[in-house]
Amino acid sequence: MDVLAHGLWGSLFFGRKNWSTAVQAFLIGMAPDLLAFGPFILLNGGFRDMHFAPYVYQSYNVTHSLVVWSVLAAALWYFRGSFPWVFGAWALHILCDIPLHEISFFPTPYLWPLPTPFVNGFPWGQPAVMIPNYSALLMTYLIMGFRRYRKRANQRSENKTIGTASSIE
Numbered sequence: 509m510d511v512l513a514h515g516l517w518g519s520l521f522f523g524r525k526n527w528s529t530a531v532q533a534f535l536i537g538m539a540p541d542l543l544a545f546g547p548f549i550l551l552n553g554g555f556r557d558m559h560f561a562p563y564v565y566q567s568y569n570v571t572h573s574l575v576v577w578s579v580l581a582a583a584l585w586y587f588r589g590s591f592p593w594v595f596g597a598w599a600l601h602i603l604c605d606i607p608l609h610e611i612s613f614f615p616t617p618y619l620w621p622l623p624t625p626f627v628n629g630f631p632w633g634q635p636a637v638m639i640p641n642y643s644a645l646l647m648t649y650l651i652m653g654f655r656r657y658r659k660r661a662n663q664r665s666e667n668k669t670i671g672t673a674s675s676i677e
């Protein structure tokens with residue numbers, strides 16, 4: 509899946525507490541790709557013909573492994589004393605990538621460093637993935653925004669009612 513969609517889904521699932529967690533989950537949702545490809549793209553001013561240095565593949569293994577994620581999540585859980593839910597956006601990224609990458613182009617090494625049976629998925633760059641994916645994102649964000657707006661409107665009218673009641677007393 510493309511990096512922006514990863515961030516948006518991550519934020520939807522793991523960043524609903526407040527704005528701060530929404531931004532954190534958005535960034536954490538994109539992190540596996542940003543960390544794997546970002547340094548190479550920055551150092552080389554982009555990439556040509558999908559040619560990457562070997563270290564890109566190595567860092568892709570590390571950032572796209574549920575084994576590595578589990579170890580980090582367990583460490584965070586231990587040291588913070590509470591489960592790092594926002595970090596779930598990272599695992600969601602890996603889970604979404606498994607069915608959306610062909611074996612020929614960065615198959616998801618979800619069990620790295622253990623032997624991983626790669627999934628020959630559907631390439632995410634196809635309109636058949638992008639259009640439904642962004643439609644689903646747009647619809648979900650609209651529904652969430654509408655629910656929030658309604659909740660706030662209800663709270664405002666409740667406050668007004670309480671204000672009127674207390675002024676009558």
Ligand SMILES: [Zn+2]
Nearest residue numbers: 540541601605
């Ligand atoms: Zn990815």
